[in-house]
Amino acid sequence: MRGPTLTPDLCVIGAGSGGLSVAAGAARLGASVVLIEKGEMGGDCLNAGCVPSKSLLAAARAAQDIREAGRFGVHAGEPAVDFAAVMDHVRGVIDGITPMDSQARFESLGVTVLREEARFGDPHTVLAGAHRVRARRFVVAAGSRPHVPTIPGLADSPYLTNETVFALRERPTHLMILGGGPIGCELGQAFRRLGSRVTILEVDRVLGGDDPDMAAVVRTRLIAEGVDLREGWRATSVETRPDDGPGRGAETRLGLTAIDGAGGVDTLTGSHLLVALGRRAALKGLKLASADIIATPQGIRVDDRLRTTNRRVFAIGDVTGGPMFTHMASHGASVVVRQALFRLPARVDLGVVPHVTYTDPELAWVGLTETQALARHHDRSPRVVRWTFAENDRARCERRSEGMVKVVATPRGRVLGAGVVGRDAGELIQPWVMAIRHRIRLGALATMIAPYPTRTEASKRAAGAFHEPALFSERTRRLVRLLSWLG
Numbered sequence: 001m002r003g004p005t006l007t008p009d010l011c012v013i014g015a016g017s018g019g020l021s022v023a024a025g026a027a028r029l030g031a032s033v034v035l036i037e038k039g040e041m042g043g044d045c046l047n048a049g050c051v052p053s054k055s056l057l058a059a060a061r062a063a064q065d066i067r068e069a070g071r072f073g074v075h076a077g078e079p080a081v082d083f084a085a086v087m088d089h090v091r092g093v094i095d096g097i098t099p100m101d102s103q104a105r106f107e108s109l110g111v112t113v114l115r116e117e118a119r120f121g122d123p124h125t126v127l128a129g130a131h132r133v134r135a136r137r138f139v140v141a142a143g144s145r146p147h148v149p150t151i152p153g154l155a156d157s158p159y160l161t162n163e164t165v166f167a168l169r170e171r172p173t174h175l176m177i178l179g180g181g182p183i184g185c186e187l188g189q190a191f192r193r194l195g196s197r198v199t200i201l202e203v204d205r206v207l208g209g210d211d212p213d214m215a216a217v218v219r220t221r222l223i224a225e226g227v228d229l230r231e232g233w234r235a236t237s238v239e240t241r242p243d244d245g246p247g248r249g250a251e252t253r254l255g256l257t258a259i260d261g262a263g264g265v266d267t268l269t270g271s272h273l274l275v276a277l278g279r280r281a282a283l284k285g286l287k288l289a290s291a292d293i294i295a296t297p298q299g300i301r302v303d304d305r306l307r308t309t310n311r312r313v314f315a316i317g318d319v320t321g322g323p324m325f326t327h328m329a330s331h332g333a334s335v336v337v338r339q340a341l342f343r344l345p346a347r348v349d350l351g352v353v354p355h356v357t358y359t360d361p362e363l364a365w366v367g368l369t370e371t372q373a374l375a376r377h378h379d380r381s382p383r384v385v386r387w388t389f390a391e392n393d394r395a396r397c398e399r400r401s402e403g404m405v406k407v408v409a410t411p412r413g414r415v416l417g418a419g420v421v422g423r424d425a426g427e428l429i430q431p432w433v434m435a436i437r438h439r440i441r442l443g444a445l446a447t448m449i450a451p452y453p454t455r456t457e458a459s460k461r462a463a464g465a466f467h468e469p470a471l472f473s474e475r476t477r478r479l480v481r482l483l484s485w486l487g
């Protein structure tokens with residue numbers, strides 16, 4: 001039996017990073033909101049993404065700091081890792097954040113929360129269980145799911161994805177990871193530091209979406225820590241031998257083919273297999289076509305105002321197939337709230353969306369890469385400057401001086417893109433986001449006072465390096481001599 005028809009200002013599908021931000025923002029601004037969630041409140045970021053992965057990485061870093069303490073003259077030896085306790089820590093962090101994203105909190109903000117699967121009935125209506133929702137505006141924030149390609153034998157094997165890996169209670173002896181993107185590298189390093197043997201299989205090169213100079217720093221570190229990187233290999237078959245007796249745990253065997261064209265083949269056997277081969281928009285079951293919303297397998301088609309092909313419906317976050325980050329979903333939420341509630345023509349600005357891979361060292365980038373800048377601004381010959389942490393006193397004090405700041409700018413010093421690879425790069429990228437967003441030139445960044453000794457000084461020095469050739473040129477030296485001669 002159908003329940004009453006709800007007629008809110010806004011109906012939001014999905015209570016993850018994007019949907020929760022829209023619902024909270026709109027409700028606090030006085031709009032009536034219906035929020036529909038079929039799974040856990042908080043979505044991927046809280047339950048199977050950012051929060052558990054960064055919690056696991058924090059535990060892994062603690063283990064590695066103990067392992068490496070000898071360089072300070074502090075000897076602790078190999079740390080004893082209680083894997084189940086590590087996973088309790090991960091669960092505890094999720095549980096600590098859960099109340100912020102809970103149904104109770106959203107109801108206390110005045111939001112009507114329906115714990116149902118939503119689907120479109122027609123261009124004006126969403127159906128959820130017994131409910132029919134006819135809202136003034138709809139926002140689809142249904143997120144994404146792990147992409148699991150068709151590899152012979154994979155479907156019949158007990159593979160892990162981000163949705164299951166954080167439920168492990170026993171440490172994998174040998175974790176094989178398909179994919180060397182952010183998920184593969186972050187989790188690969190975490191498990192390695194916690195004591196697993198780890199092999200990452202990558203068809204291309206690890207962190208291939210990132211600037212090669214920056215990715216190379218992370219790559220070197222992963223190898224130094226004992227992660228086995230197999231770049232240029234593709235898994236072509238999967239076989240599993242079940243756990244068949246004491247001391248003989250389950251085993252997964254991968255058939256591998258080299259992609260260099262030489263036809264090389266190999267096999268790899270491990271205790272666990274993690275699939276980290278990208279993500280796909282979660283479109284299944286939404287019945288978008290019945291609301292005239294066009295989507296491709298990559299995601300719901302939206303314009304730069306996040307409007308779908310149905311003028312009543314916006315889409316934000318991973319479901320659009322755009323950059324898949326929590327801060328992007330939240331940014332999308334603010335763009336939608338401004339339009340839906342204030343009727344302001346807000347737009348997304350992809351040029352100022354930073355991304356960070358939380359390996360150690362971290363890799364952060366914002367704006368155009370060197371290659372993109374050369375392609376787009378070839379007429380203005382972009383310039384590149386770097387400053388390495390080897391020349392940074394704080395990094396030397398901490399004996400972690402790998403990495404650099406890299407900046408791509410116009411010849412007049414306008415920042416087109418910038419990146420940091422090194423400890424805490426995710427914190428250090430923010431001035432560069434501001435520089436691009438507010439068109440702060442390198443000259444201004446070079447004159448900021450940076451506290452000593454901090455890693456931030458590397459950003460100031462990179463900005464300063466841009467003007468150095470002109471500053472220390474023969475022309476300037478002649479000017480100084482002239483002024484000194486004039487008295």
Ligand SMILES: Cc1cc2nc3c(=O)[nH]c(=O)nc-3n(C[C@H](O)[C@H](O)[C@H](O)COP(=O)(O)OP(=O)(O)OC[C@H]3O[C@@H](n4cnc5c(N)ncnc54)[C@H](O)[C@@H]3O)c2cc1C
Pocket residue numbers: 013014015016017018019036037038039040041042043044045046048049050051053054116117118119141142143144162183282285286316317318319323324325326327328329358
């Ligand atoms: C391992 C991992 C680590 C990550 N780390 C980071 C990080 O460090 N930093 C970062 O910025 N990003 C990170 N991400 C990406 C980040 O998690 C996502 O970009 C973000 O969660 C997207 O938010 P969203 O609102 O679009 O989708 P989600 O958070 O996935 O929320 C979508 C919600 O919609 C619900 N839903 C779907 N269909 C329906 C339906 N028909 N009816 C009702 N409900 C529905 C789902 O159940 C889900 O709860 C990580 C991702 C992974 C997998």
Ligand SMILES: NC(=O)c1ccc[n+]([C@@H]2O[C@H](COP(=O)([O-])OP(=O)(O)OC[C@H]3O[C@@H](n4cnc5c(N)ncnc54)[C@H](O)[C@@H]3O)[C@@H](O)[C@H]2O)c1
Pocket residue numbers: 178179180181182183184186201202203204205206207208209233234235276277278279323324325355356357358
């Ligand atoms: N720190 C963060 O912000 C963070 C962390 C994790 C995930 N995420 C988000 O989640 C998304 C998905 O991450 P991901 O790492 O799963 O995907 P990804 O698409 O970024 O990387 C997948 C990798 O798998 C490789 N690959 C593809 N097919 C292959 C095959 N058959 N064999 C071997 N390698 C193959 C690709 O070359 C690529 O390097 C990210 O793009 C990002 O948006 C963000």
